[in-house]
Amino acid sequence: MATALAGAPPDASAQGGARIGPNAILQMVPVLDAHTGADIRRSLLAEAGVIDLPDGSGMIPEGPAAALHQALRRRLPHEAPQIAREAGLGTGDYILAHRIPRPAQALLRVLPARLAAPILAQAIARHAWTFAGSGTFAIAARTPLTFTLADNPVVRGERSAVPLCAWHEAVFERLFRSLVSPRAHVTETQCCAQGAPACRFEVRLR
Numbered sequence: 001m002a003t004a005l006a007g008a009p010p011d012a013s014a015q016g017g018a019r020i021g022p023n024a025i026l027q028m029v030p031v032l033d034a035h036t037g038a039d040i041r042r043s044l045l046a047e048a049g050v051i052d053l054p055d056g057s058g059m060i061p062e063g064p065a066a067a068l069h070q071a072l073r074r075r076l077p078h079e080a081p082q083i084a085r086e087a088g089l090g091t092g093d094y095i096l097a098h099r100i101p102r103p104a105q106a107l108l109r110v111l112p113a114r115l116a117a118p119i120l121a122q123a124i125a126r127h128a129w130t131f132a133g134s135g136t137f138a139i140a141a142r143t144p145l146t147f148t149l150a151d152n153p154v155v156r157g158e159r160s161a162v163p164l165c166a167w168h169e170a171v172f173e174r175l176f177r178s179l180v181s182p183r184a185h186v187t188e189t190q191c192c193a194q195g196a197p198a199c200r201f202e203v204r205l206r
Contacts, residue, residue, distance in 0.1 A: 017061055017062070017063070018061070018062045018063075018133050018153065019059035019061060019062060019129070019133065020059065020060060020062040020066075020129075020130070020131065020132075021059060021060075021091075021130035021131060022054035022056050022058070022059070022060045023091040023094055023095075023130075024062075024065035024066075024068075024069070024131070024154070024167075025050060025054060026053065026054060026056055027087040027088070027091045028068060028072070028083070028084075028087040029041060029053065030090070031083050031086045031087045031090065032044065032072075032083060035079060035082075036076065036083075040075075044071050044072060044075060045068065047067070047071045047075075048064050048065075048067035048068035048070075049063070049064045049067055050064045050067075050068060059129075059130075062133035062134060062153050063153075065133075066153045066156065069084065069154045069155075069167065070154075070155075070157075070158060072084065073158070073164060080166075081166045082166075084166035084167040084170070085166045085167070085169070085170040086170075087167055087170075088166065088167040088168065088169065088173075088174070089170045089171075089173075089174050091131075091167070091170075091171045091174075092170065092171045092172075092173070092175050092178070093174065095174075095175065096174070096175070096178055096179075099127075100123070100179075105178075105179060108120060108179040108180065113180050113205045114205075116179060117145055117176070117181075117203065117205060118142065118145070120175060120176065120179055120180055121145055121147070121203075122139070124137075124147070124172070124175070125137060125139055131168060131171060132149055132152070133154070134151065135149045135150055135152045135153055136149070136150040137149050138150070140198075144203060144204055145202070145203040145205075146200060146201065146202050146203070147172065147200070147201040147203070148198035148199065148200050148201075149165075149168065149192075149199040149201075150197060150198035150199075151192070151198075152165065152168075152191075152192050152198070152199045154167065154168070155191060155192050155193040155199070156192070158192075158193040159195075160191065160193040160194060161194065162191075162194070163188040163189070163190065163191035163193070163199070164191055164193045165188050165201075166188075168188070168199065168201065169186050169187070169188050169201060170186075172201055172203065173185065173186040176203055176205075180205065181205045183205060183206040184203060184204070184206070185203075185204045186201055186202070186203050186204075187201070187202050188200065188201050189201070189202055
């Protein structure tokens with residue numbers, strides 16, 4: 001049975017609408033600078049309505065963050081998947097460095113992968129609002145371990161023949177490779193942009 005959690009934090013309305021973690025923007029900046037240069041990065045941020053970079057201390061409105069990812073795909077369609085993936089890996093590294101306690105990480109790494117994987121999945125579900133925004137995250141299946149993200153704001157309104165969520169894919173993969181198995185591989189098999197009811201991510205512990 002799927003375990004579903006609404007993406008938005010409980011006080012989203014009090015904060016002025018749906019929020020998402022600041023790394024949806026912050027981890028994109030150095031990757032854009034490396035791949036495209038600061039001028040194009042500034043242009044993409046301006047197009048997305050990002051006037052000032054978040055300071056990283058709290059949640060941010062999801063609108064500009066989603067708009068940045070969409071502007072990237074629109075302006076740089078060929079480079080976008082790799083840029084988004086590198087930003088997702090950076091987001092995973094940030095979570096490992098700042099959000100998951102060291103003792104918990106140590107415990108997951110010594111557990112067999114079949115035990116560590118569902119524990120990590122539940123932890124991801126409890127903090128889904130950091131990457132899901134106003135979407136709805138769920139653990140949809142256990143074998144293979146599968147996540148869904150319905151009404152994903154990062155691709156909302158887009159249409160594509162292929163899945164677009166390289167950033168989410170990479171965040172999940174970094175966490176599972178670091179804490180569960182170095183052979184873990186995460187694939188987005190369906191995407192809201194393809195007309196699917198939810199973006200669907202399968203975790204394979206190869």
